[in-house]
Amino acid sequence: MKERVPTYEVITFGCQMNDHDSEVMAGMLESLGYEPAASTDEADVILVNTCCVRETAENKIYGLLGRLAHLKDKKGDLIIGITGCMTQRPEVARKIKNRFPQVDLILGTHNLHRLPELLLQARECRKRVIEVWEQAGEIVENLPIRRASKVKAWVNITYGCNNFCTYCIVPYVRGRERSRRPEDILNEVRQLVQEGYREVTLLGQNVNSYGKDLPQPTSFARLLAKVDQVPGLWRIRFTTSHPRDFIQELIDTIARCPHVCEHIHLPVQAGSNRILKLMNRGYNREYYLDLVERIRRAIPGVAITTDIMVGFPGETEEDFADTMDLVERVRFDGAFTFVYNPRPGTPAARLPEQVPDKVKSERIQKLIERQNEITLAHNQALVGRVEQILVEGESKTNPAMLSGRTRTNRLVIFPGPRDLIGQLVNVTVTGARLTHLEGQLPATV
Numbered sequence: 443m444k445e446r447v448p449t450y451e452v453i454t455f456g457c458q459m460n461d462h463d464s465e466v467m468a469g470m471l472e473s474l475g476y477e478p479a480a481s482t483d484e485a486d487v488i489l490v491n492t493c494c495v496r497e498t499a500e501n502k503i504y505g506l507l508g509r510l511a512h513l514k515d516k517k518g519d520l521i522i523g524i525t526g527c528m529t530q531r532p533e534v535a536r537k538i539k540n541r542f543p544q545v546d547l548i549l550g551t552h553n554l555h556r557l558p559e560l561l562l563q564a565r566e567c568r569k570r571v572i573e574v575w576e577q578a579g580e581i582v583e584n585l586p587i588r589r590a591s592k593v594k595a596w597v598n599i600t601y602g603c604n605n606f607c608t609y610c611i612v613p614y615v616r617g618r619e620r621s622r623r624p625e626d627i628l629n630e631v632r633q634l635v636q637e638g639y640r641e642v643t644l645l646g647q648n649v650n651s652y653g654k655d656l657p658q659p660t661s662f663a664r665l666l667a668k669v670d671q672v673p674g675l676w677r678i679r680f681t682t683s684h685p686r687d688f689i690q691e692l693i694d695t696i697a698r699c700p701h702v703c704e705h706i707h708l709p710v711q712a713g714s715n716r717i718l719k720l721m722n723r724g725y726n727r728e729y730y731l732d733l734v735e736r737i738r739r740a741i742p743g744v745a746i747t748t749d750i751m752v753g754f755p756g757e758t759e760e761d762f763a764d765t766m767d768l769v770e771r772v773r774f775d776g777a778f779t780f781v782y783n784p785r786p787g788t789p790a791a792r793l794p795e796q797v798p799d800k801v802k803s804e805r806i807q808k809l810i811e812r813q814n815e816i817t818l819a820h821n822q823a824l825v826g827r828v829e830q831i832l833v834e835g836e837s838k839t840n841p842a843m844l845s846g847r848t849r850t851n852r853l854v855i856f857p858g859p860r861d862l863i864g865q866l867v868n869v870t871v872t873g874a875r876l877t878h879l880e881g882q883l884p885a886t887v
């Protein structure tokens with residue numbers, strides 16, 4: 443009788459770093475002989491890749507662990523593993539260990555490469571395995587990977603963050619900034635092109651500080667120029683950019699490199715100089731506004747998106763008005779908006795003047811409402827125009843349609859044959875929504 447192939451599911455929360463780490467974990471599981479499970483209920487191994495940037499994410503994860511614990515009660519040989527940023531916080535790892543005896547494996551962010559060995563331990567010995575490294579070791583290259591897309595790929599360029607924005611937990615759970623060697627990055631990109639990938643997104647918490655820590659220091663601009671020359675690669679994206687380190691050389695490089703897309707995600711966080719200072723962001727609103735102007739001047743048609751937070755401790759009506767004013771002046775193409783949430787262990791959580799929830803929610807409503815109008819207006823301005831789209835696949839919401847993105851990272855949904863997936867096509871924009879554009883391929887004669 444043929445032995446049943448064991449199956450896995452990786453459930454991911456958080457940012458692109460986690461999406462990408464999950465691809466690596468899936469790759470490692472497949473190299474052990476596991477296959478993707480048809481549904482969570484059927485999986486033999488379930489890994490939860492966690493985020494702790496805000497409490498809402500953490501609460502969702504505790505809820506999920508509760509549901510998975512029930513599954514384990516019914517199915518004794520199920521293995522539940524938890525990894526990602528939450529496990530790097532000792533008090534959280536302890537809580538998971540005590541409250542969820544059904545969790546078999548607790549793994550940190552610095553030792554993902556140890557997954558195969560630790561999983562085998564958990565499986566063979568039927569005992570709990572807990573391994574979280576306090577600090578990152580050497581970067582481990584050439585791990586197996588199973589990527590979610592066949593067209594576009596994430597490529598890490600830095601790990602960790604040195605910025606210590608006063609509200610943010612990321613530097614504590616992801617460790618100090620480490621850059622990958624340019625040769626390793628370029629080899630990965632070349633390999634991806636050989637496999638048929640057409641777009642890469644270079645990933646780091648602060649891509650602009652890439653290369654400063656290497657034995658032979660280099661810069662993000664130099665790396666970008668080299669990636670731009672990889673034959674067969676059509677599009678290059680990168681995220682996230684810190685405004686402070688966005689030097690003129692980088693603007694000029696983006697403008698000059700034909701494959702680098704005209705989209706910059708440039709988190710501003712706040713529009714008040716007093717708050718920016720308390721956040722330890724290292725720039726003021728005048729600098730940010732000038733930077734946006736220089737970027738727009740050098741890169742025609744560029745889309746600028748951002749992250750904005752309301753309710754940082756001590757934020758007054760006046761400070762919030764400064765944020766609204768900045769939003770008005772920049773007219774971002776899109777924005778992720780957040781309510782400040784105190785993270786244990788960060789300096790901002792200890793500040794005395796925490797803003798009441800009611801005020802926070804009034805402010806976020808106002809911000810979202812205004813930014814939505816601006817985002818929609820940007821999208822509507824594209825109606826009637828022809829845009830170059832890289833076709834990524836079927837639309838997630840309607841498999842009868844195709845979906846792809848403009849160079850400026852706008853999602854476009856349009857009818858067309860599936861064999862266009864992976865191709866560049868020109869699409870006429872026929873409609874604009876808040877979240878995407880609708881389009882039509884040119885009529886064939």
Ligand code: SAH
Pocket residue numbers: 495496609610611612646647648682683684709711749750751780781782783784785
């Ligand atoms: N490295 C990226 C962002 C990582 S976290 C950068 O510096 O831009 C993504 C976003 O979450 C941040 O930009 C910030 O807006 C938000 N964020 C981080 N900590 C937060 C907190 N304590 N409460 C609310 N939002 C937070």
Ligand code: SF4
Pocket residue numbers: 603604605606607610611612613647648684
């Ligand atoms: Fe957090 Fe600031 Fe680092 Fe971004 S740059 S990850 S917001 S500390």
Ligand code: F3S
Pocket residue numbers: 455456457458459460492493494495527611612615616
């Ligand atoms: Fe969350 Fe960790 Fe990313 S805390 S935002 S998953 S780096």
